[in-house]
Amino acid sequence: MTDQRTSSTPAPPRPKSSILSSLGRLAAGNRRALFPLLALVLILLGNWLISPSFFSIRVVEGRMLGSIIDIFNRGAPTVLLAIGMTLVIATKGIDLSVGAVIAICGAVAAVLISTTDLSPYVVMLLSVGAGILCGLWNGILVAIFDIQPFIATLILMVVGRGIAQLITEGQIAVFNNPTLEFIGKGTLFGIPFAIILTAIVFVIVYLFIRRTALGLLIESVGANARASYYAGINARLITLMVYVISGICAAIAGLIITTDIKGADANNAGLWLELDAILAVVIGGTLLSGGRFYLALSVIGALIIQSIQTGIFVSGLPPTFNLIVQAVVILAILFLQSEEFRRPFVRAWNRMRKTA
């Protein structure tokens, strides 16, 4: 299951004017990047039309404020999840449990910081450790027991919030600790720390995956696990690893969400965020059938979803339309990406060029 789309799509038409032709070449070279980037630009432009102050950034008390910053800040958890989810989906898997893992890791952090004398740094490490354990559980079920990823991670998705409830004993565990709160509320160089943390995670994962052969191995396992095994790739280990990375990403997202509101809500923290993350990955052009993956485009996908939500918020449209607008925009992007949907239009365009 490698790149079927680029291989079977006819070469895009070359417009005559110079600017258009250079755009056309760009589209031909980075066809995959085109749709998500175009969608993001269009949505941001739409937001700008609705609210002219959309792009303005002002600095209040050494902290940047503005809708754009807001998109990055609020989108940080989804971006983190999308990073882990991309790798999981690249191995032909799926991780439904990340929302529940957010709840678990948030609960661990909140309960440890409020009931023990542990240093906040140790608490952070333990919280991420809980994420690693969750990832290991998923990874062992998928890689060692050969259970379908959908079902394997569904188990933790169903059980996870129950476990988080057990940890917080059914309460919303609140805490007060400036060091820990810095993750979600802090500001570094005027930029919200959550954005910086997300960027750091992205860079580390990107270098780890793309500057080593690891990314290639992940794609190979996703394309054909059996063939990879015969080629000498430890497919089980690779599969196990991507679920652990996904667990770590979810744990960091959980820390951001929990420390932002200074409390762990086992019922609602990260609720349905796994669906946003999966959508982000799909919008970014990574196929659910595994193989090639596009880490940066998944991040763009996550930002698209957040831009839609922020846009609806800024526009003053009643929040009841939130889900519908989101669904329609996402469907539009997915339709545009579907070769079967584009085919009649491409044909009509080619016919027009021939007659002209």
Next chain:
Amino acid sequence: MRSRAFPLIATFVVFVALYLIGYQRFPAFGTTRVIANFLTDKSFLGIAAVGMTFVIIAGGIDLSVGSVVAFTGVFCALAIGRLGMHPLVAFAVILLIGAAFGAIMGAVIHFYKIPAFIVTLAGMFLARGGAFVLSQESLPIEHSFYELIGDLYYVFPDRGRLTFVAVLFVVVLVVGIVIAHFTRFGRNIYAMGGSRESAANAALLLGVPIGRTTIMVYTLSAVLATLSGIVYSLYTSSGYPRAAVGLELDAIAAVVTGGTLLTGGVGFVAGTFVGVMIQGVIQTYINFDGTLNSWWTKIVIGLLLFLFIIIQKVLTSYRGTFTFRLIPGLSRRAAESKTSASPP
């Protein structure tokens, strides 16, 4: 064929064991009151789960179920309360809307080759969003017809009540079993789910109309989800846009514990019934106990899910490895069930 029934038998054994544990602790488990309540309380989940069984056997998934239930409830409440429609007319209209909704999802999945997971996820957002646009709060339904349905029950000698919705659930179940095992449509679903991913599409070669069957399966699931929504509105006498959140996950869990393989092609509607009843037993036990918190329901359901997956794995992987050894390359399940490779 018989070995395929093993997961079903395992599910049934676990159900009986759980029931006996409950009976031993709380003798009330033996009364028709509790048993009839299983059916009534789980009727909407059960009806939705029957539809989900078909989708999963066909090799797909339907995440929109819970949202469709909520939309149906709100629509019925508005149609009856505001527009003054007779409930039966409202039911007919919403069933048609549901059927169209499912047909469109099926068509998009088939024609545009967008994964079912994503299409039905968008459907989930659309239906839930639609419910919120119609109403933000819970709407009560007051109509003589609802009272009539509410009064329609059979009383057992020990005062257990077999309600109308419980009977409806059983009827849907029986119809589902007939469709799955005794109609051409049912055989097409099994054939499609059993061969969908293979390189040479066996179902296509067998002459199964893939497009039509795909669209019909999602239509069936959406119609049953709508029916489940109607039952939910009868059960609660209200329409609420936040109703039945996550119902699709409970339905998937029930289907999988009922012995249906998520890879498609293998499964039983009757197994789904047992899966739904298991959830009913767990919930009732935890309610009776009183000291256990409600989230234990989820934990126990998740652990049972885990148990069943392991049982299925042991059974199917043994069969898979065996055929793989005999005829390399011919066993689809052997190749597919291995996410990562292992030496044959």
